[in-house]
Amino acid sequence: MAMKAFDYFKPKDISEAMALKADKKESFFLAGGTDLFVKMKNGALTAQTVIDIGELDSLGGIHEDEREMIIGAACKVSEIEKSDHIRGKYAALAGAAHSLGSLQVRNLATIGGNICNASPSADLLPALLVLNAKMEIIGPRGIRLVPAEEFFVGPGATILERGELLKSIRIPLLSREKAATVYLKHTLKRSMDIAAVGVAILVEDKEVVNNCRIALGAVGPTPFRVYEAEKHLLDKKLNGEVIAQAALLCKEACKPIDDVRTTAAYRKTIVEVLAKRGLEKIAGEQGGRLDGASH
Numbered sequence: 001m002a003m004k005a006f007d008y009f010k011p012k013d014i015s016e017a018m019a020l021k022a023d024k025k026e027s028f029f030l031a032g033g034t035d036l037f038v039k040m041k042n043g044a045l046t047a048q049t050v051i052d053i054g055e056l057d058s059l060g061g062i063h064e065d066e067r068e069m070i071i072g073a074a075c076k077v078s079e080i081e082k083s084d085h086i087r088g089k090y091a092a093l094a095g096a097a098h099s100l101g102s103l104q105v106r107n108l109a110t111i112g113g114n115i116c117n118a119s120p121s122a123d124l125l126p127a128l129l130v131l132n133a134k135m136e137i138i139g140p141r142g143i144r145l146v147p148a149e150e151f152f153v154g155p156g157a158t159i160l161e162r163g164e165l166l167k168s169i170r171i172p173l174l175s176r177e178k179a180a181t182v183y184l185k186h187t188l189k190r191s192m193d194i195a196a197v198g199v200a201i202l203v204e205d206k207e208v209v210n211n212c213r214i215a216l217g218a219v220g221p222t223p224f225r226v227y228e229a230e231k232h233l234l235d236k237k238l239n240g241e242v243i244a245q246a247a248l249l250c251k252e253a254c255k256p257i258d259d260v261r262t263t264a265a266y267r268k269t270i271v272e273v274l275a276k277r278g279l280e281k282i283a284g285e286q287g288g289r290l291d292g293a294s295h
């Protein structure tokens with residue numbers, strides 16, 4: 001199917017982007033275009049106007065202050081994957097970025113696009129949930145900060161209101177010594193496939209767990225935390241029995257659907273396998289070092 005013609009604007013700053021969004025009917029922000037153009041091409045979405053925010057300086061970059069790491073919404077997935085800082089401290093996010101699409105896709109795709117497209121299988125979302133990320137949103141009524149967990153409301157649906165733009169993603173600082181994070185992804189094809197299941201885990205103080213967050217992707221309408229499993233792990237040492245029970249709780253907590261790609265039963269089994277594998281990986285790490293992520 002050929003893509004319908006559309007107007008293209010490249011604003012010089014956020015204010016101009018917001019003004020265009022308010023002014024133009026059926027307008028969409030364009031970051032990397034790896035979701036937007038696919039939808040426009042296959043007719044899932046009609047845009048009369050596309051507002052290119054992908055190269056706005058104020059939406060780019062990765063930096064840290066004394067409280068949090070701030071990632072600009074237009075930061076490329078490949079920048080996140082390659083950032084030494086993110087690889088060292090927020091390995092689940094670096095790993096999730098590395099697992100997304102191909103190098104060519106990652107060089108175009110942005111973190112903001114992955115978030116705002118809100119696919120249930122989007123790789124960065126479970127990692128952002130366990131990192132307690134907050135979304136900085138700018139809109140006609142000012143700026144608001146929304147926890148990642150409250151941002152997603154259904155497949156492809158977020159709390160973003162008309163005219164609002166995701167400006168940055170704010171992640172509280174983690175202790176490099178105490179915290180370990182991991183993202184594990186199961187795909188049905190060997191290369192470049194979206195997640196059939198994604199599992200992100202954060203554990204602080206694995207000797208006696210004093211904080212733990214687990215989030216699942218692709219097994220519900222939105223990514224979600226598994227509070228039952230997190231509660232089970234609190235104040236315990238990560239041994240085989242504790243890990244097996246937590247993994248079972250993850251399996252029981254998810255209600256995936258059968259779809260063209262695979263069955264609900266298969267996804268549930270994989271959730272248990274990945275949760276167990278992720279916790280074992282963290283338990284096996286030396287001295288609380290943060291771990292990378294793998295498929």
Ligand SMILES: Cc1cc2nc3c(=O)[nH]c(=O)nc-3n(C[C@H](O)[C@H](O)[C@H](O)COP(=O)(O)OP(=O)(O)OC[C@H]3O[C@@H](n4cnc5c(N)ncnc54)[C@H](O)[C@@H]3O)c2cc1C
Pocket residue numbers: 028029030031032033034035036037038053073074077099100101102105108109110111112113114115116117121122123124164165166167192193194195
């Ligand atoms: C071949 C291929 C393979 C892929 N593989 C994967 C994969 O393995 N895992 C995965 O998770 N995804 C995958 N994707 C999907 C896609 O690459 C990601 O979701 C990507 O992060 C989207 O970012 P983008 O910058 O291209 O978004 P765009 O396509 O530019 O935008 C996506 C949506 O978000 C909106 N938007 C973008 N930025 C903002 C903002 N700052 N504020 C408000 N709204 C905004 C746009 O208006 C649009 O509706 C794949 C895509 C392709 C084409």
